Amino acid sequence: MGQGWQVSWSYPAQWSLRQIHWEHAAEVDAAVQRFARTGEGHVERVPKSPMGLWLKVPPHVARLSIEPLSHTIVVWWVCRAWW
16 A cells, blocks of 8 residues: 555444454454555455455454545445455
8 A cells, every 4th residue: 555545434334343342443443554554464355346355354354445536445344254
């Protein structure tokens, strides 16, 4: 990702983050911030979604999208990983 991107948490993402244990929530938040700052993280593209990403933070995954014009990463949802 490089220069560091802004992070925006959607309301569903904020809600879903609050539903998990606080230690896991802190790990997910730290992983999202690190990805935005450095591009580091276990990321996979979402099929048929050109800007969609899954950021894996076991045992959870965060659904992200990249908004290049505003240089923003939007977090849409956090859930328990199914793989």
